[in-house]
Amino acid sequence: MKILVPIKRVSDPDNANKVKVSAAGKIETTGLENKPNPFDEYAVETALRLTENGTNPKARLGEVVIVTFGPKDTETTLRGLLATGADRAIRVDVTDDQLDGDILARALKAIVEKEQPDVVLLGKQAVDGDSNQVAQLLAEYLGWPQATFAGSIKSDADKALVIGREVDGGTLNVKVTLPAVVSVDLRIVAPTSVTSMHTPATHKYADGVRFAALMAIMAAKKKPLVEMKLADLTGDVGLKITYKGAELPPARKAGVKVKNVQELVSKLKNEAKAL
Amino acid sequence: MSNVLVVAEMLDGHVRKSTHSAITFARKATAGGGTFSILVIGAGAQAASGELAAYGAQKILVADDASLKNYICERFAPTVAAVAKAGSFDVVTATASSYGKDLLPRVAAKLGAGYAPDISDVTPAGGKLSYKRPMYAGNAYGHAELTTAIQVVSPRQSEFAAAEPSGGASPSEVVAVTPPDAAASRVEFVSMESAKSERPDLGEARVIVSGGRALKEQFAQVLDPLANALGAAVGASRAACDAGYAPAELQVGQTGRVVAPALYFAIGISGAIQHLAGMKGSKTIVAINKDAEAPIFQVADYGLVADLFQAVPELVTEIKKVL
Ligand SMILES: Cc1cc2nc3c(=O)[nH]c(=O)nc-3n(C[C@H](O)[C@H](O)[C@H](O)COP(=O)(O)OP(=O)(O)OC[C@H]3O[C@@H](n4cnc5c(N)ncnc54)[C@H](O)[C@@H]3O)c2cc1C
Ligand SMILES: Nc1ncnc2c1ncn2[C@@H]1O[C@H](COP(=O)(O)O)[C@@H](O)[C@H]1O
Numbered sequence: 223m224k225i226l227v228p229i230k231r232v233s234d235p236d237n238a239n240k241v242k243v244s245a246a247g248k249i250e251t252t253g254l255e256n257k258p259n260p261f262d263e264y265a266v267e268t269a270l271r272l273t274e275n276g277t278n279p280k281a282r283l284g285e286v287v288i289v290t291f292g293p294k295d296t297e298t299t300l301r302g303l304l305a306t307g308a309d310r311a312i313r314v315d316v317t318d319d320q321l322d323g324d325i326l327a328r329a330l331k332a333i334v335e336k337e338q339p340d341v342v343l344l345g346k347q348a349v350d351g352d353s354n355q356v357a358q359l360l361a362e363y364l365g366w367p368q369a370t371f372a373g374s375i376k377s378d379a380d381k382a383l384v385i386g387r388e389v390d391g392g393t394l395n396v397k398v399t400l401p402a403v404v405s406v407d408l409r410i411v412a413p414t415s416v417t418s419m420h421t422p423a424t425h426k427y428a429d430g431v432r433f434a435a436l437m438a439i440m441a442a443k444k445k446p447l448v449e450m451k452l453a454d455l456t457g458d459v460g461l462k463i464t465y466k467g468a469e470l471p472p473a474r475k476a477g478v479k480v481k482n483v484q485e486l487v488s489k490l491k492n493e494a495k496a497l
Numbered sequence: 498m499s500n501v502l503v504v505a506e507m508l509d510g511h512v513r514k515s516t517h518s519a520i521t522f523a524r525k526a527t528a529g530g531g532t533f534s535i536l537v538i539g540a541g542a543q544a545a546s547g548e549l550a551a552y553g554a555q556k557i558l559v560a561d562d563a564s565l566k567n568y569i570c571e572r573f574a575p576t577v578a579a580v581a582k583a584g585s586f587d588v589v590t591a592t593a594s595s596y597g598k599d600l601l602p603r604v605a606a607k608l609g610a611g612y613a614p615d616i617s618d619v620t621p622a623g624g625k626l627s628y629k630r631p632m633y634a635g636n637a638y639g640h641a642e643l644t645t646a647i648q649v650v651s652p653r654q655s656e657f658a659a660a661e662p663s664g665g666a667s668p669s670e671v672v673a674v675t676p677p678d679a680a681a682s683r684v685e686f687v688s689m690e691s692a693k694s695e696r697p698d699l700g701e702a703r704v705i706v707s708g709g710r711a712l713k714e715q716f717a718q719v720l721d722p723l724a725n726a727l728g729a730a731v732g733a734s735r736a737a738c739d740a741g742y743a744p745a746e747l748q749v750g751q752t753g754r755v756v757a758p759a760l761y762f763a764i765g766i767s768g769a770i771q772h773l774a775g776m777k778g779s780k781t782i783v784a785i786n787k788d789a790e791a792p793i794f795q796v797a798d799y800g801l802v803a804d805l806f807q808a809v810p811e812l813v814t815e816i817k818k819v820l
Contacts, residue, residue: 388746394568394686396569402683460644463612471631477798479799487816491819496704497816497819
């Protein structure tokens with residue numbers, strides 16, 4: 223099986239490092255940690271699990287091609303994922319402000335047509351823009367089936383996948399015949415979420431994504447990484463969504479600590495009138 | 498002036514309550530002029546469509562067909578796009594549930610429309626609509642505009658209060674079901690697994706009791722009595738879901754459900770930004786955590802530093818006294 227995984231480098235806020243908004247109303251991410259979008263790391267892990275025998279992961283039984291749209295320094299992110307096991311990488315040279323989900327999907331379509339993967343595996347959302355759309359747009363442009371928010375994937379035969387989609391009311395199981403576009407959810411990296419035809423059913427992976435060994439980091443420097451130009455992939459580069467400004471969320475006013483359960487209940491009843 | 502098409506979501510033969518948030522969005526987006534209609538789509542849509550007759554829609558459009566029994570995007574999207582085109586709608590909307598999030602981008606691609614996902618507000622400004630969107634796990638809001646004539650938008654259920662009926666009876670009209678995408682033959686519905694529960698849905702509950710990793714295998718044993726006493730929905734942190742203490746669909750947060758109940762209990766939850774992103778719009782927040790430094794206390798109106806295994810049973814007893 224050949225799998226294409228689009229990955230995004232994101233600036234990730236945490237409890238200490240917050241997003242700022244400049245006087246001109248632009249979101250500032252200086253000081254935030256740059257890392258691969260977590261969902262995309264999960265997609266790479268999923269792709270690796272589908273193209274190996276889990277009991278002997280060194281022998282590759284398929285191909286995983288990763289692609290990012292970003293400036294030169296996002297190659298560090300690509301190298302990091304090549305070190306965990308991806309086979310090849312592509313970087314399309316653009317900056318974030320030249321992109322929206324629609325341009326990405328159009329350009330990815332051109333890459334898919336060239337690479338002819340069986341599956342395109344994406345993250346369900348990039349955690350900076352929280353847009354949750356590239357997989358769905360790409361599926362429509364390709365005329366392929368889409369299975370979004372995959373919490374489990376079972377490949378019985380190379381030509382079909384049974385996918386457990388995490389939806390509001392529970393898990394919706396669908397069977398898709400390849401080629402298809404799949405976006406992954408958090409639970410996809412649990413020990414038994416991905417069942418590949420190459421791996422014994424009894425095999426359990428470690429929870430989460432695999433880390434690169436030092437040797438692999440060295441070896442990854444020699445794996446193929448090619449650069450492409452956006453203009454060669456899509457002629458239509460007009461943004462469909464633009465941001466005219468930004469603001470920070472209103473701060474919640476500081477609350478109080480209560481001494482005990484009795485005081486909590488009394489405050490909820492009499493002060494907040496919430497009971 | 499905008500004319501808005503609301504796409505309803507069906508569940509078990511009825512219109513799902515989440516739809517009422519998209520109606521609220523439509524009312525707001527047409528406040529400066531324009532009308533909205535509602536498309537009820539799915540097997541049994543005809544029978545369910547009456548549930549939306551009194552919300553002030555210009556028309557209720559009904560696409561009812563046996564082939565629409567189980568939701569498959571490749572079967573629904575072509576009809577939604579065709580109805581949007583035929584009615585010359587300017588805006589197509591569905592609430593940002595897992596249904597809206599799966600369906601709308603595919604519809605947008607068919608229409609050549611820009612898509613504004615997961616918005617928290619809409620302002621009609623000078624003939625244009627401006628959309629406010631939470632980004633970076635709710636740590637910033639962007640003001641977005643779509644550059645296309647036809648626009649696709651998914652509003653958040655937690656930010657658009659469920660619409661109340663406004664009276665009257667909208668006329669209903671049957672619309673043709675467009676043939677599915679070719680790709681539909683390559684997607685097959687297998688099954689839906691849901692832990693049927695008598696509790697309210699997270700998106701609709703007035704009170705939510707959420708638990709974190711700290712609950713361990715006693716998740717239900719500790720939280721159920723509290724949720725039962727309050728008639729509350731149960732939520733969970735990612736860590737609790739990943740560990741299997743709670744089903745995945747209960748996850749609250751940036752990448753789970755976004756909720757804004759009148760009262761939210763965070764029990765044994767540290768308060769990572771990804772969790773806060775899903776609940777900090779709640780009216781009153783209570784945190785119970787044994788670590789006085791836990792970040793959850795920064796957003797809690799009432800914080801109790803205590804061992805939850807003692808505090809929660811006590812809380813159940815005390816709450817029963819005052820209810
Ligand atoms: C891409 C991505 C998406 C994510 N999306 C989400 C999301 O949507 N929702 C979400 O919740 N998280 C999400 N997370 C995970 C998030 O970062 C945190 O890891 C998670 O919220 C932690 O869950 P927790 O608070 O239950 O566990 P922990 O952080 O382990 O906290 C447990 C808390 O329980 C307290 N405690 C322990 N024992 C007791 C006791 N006996 N009595 C009282 N208190 C006790 C501890 O002091 C601690 O504060 C996401 C992460 C990533 C990378
Ligand atoms: N700049 C990018 N380069 C490559 N892939 C991307 C990029 N942006 C988004 N994606 C992919 O699209 C998925 C969904 O992103 P989004 O729809 O923007 O939330 C991500 O998880 C990635 O797999």
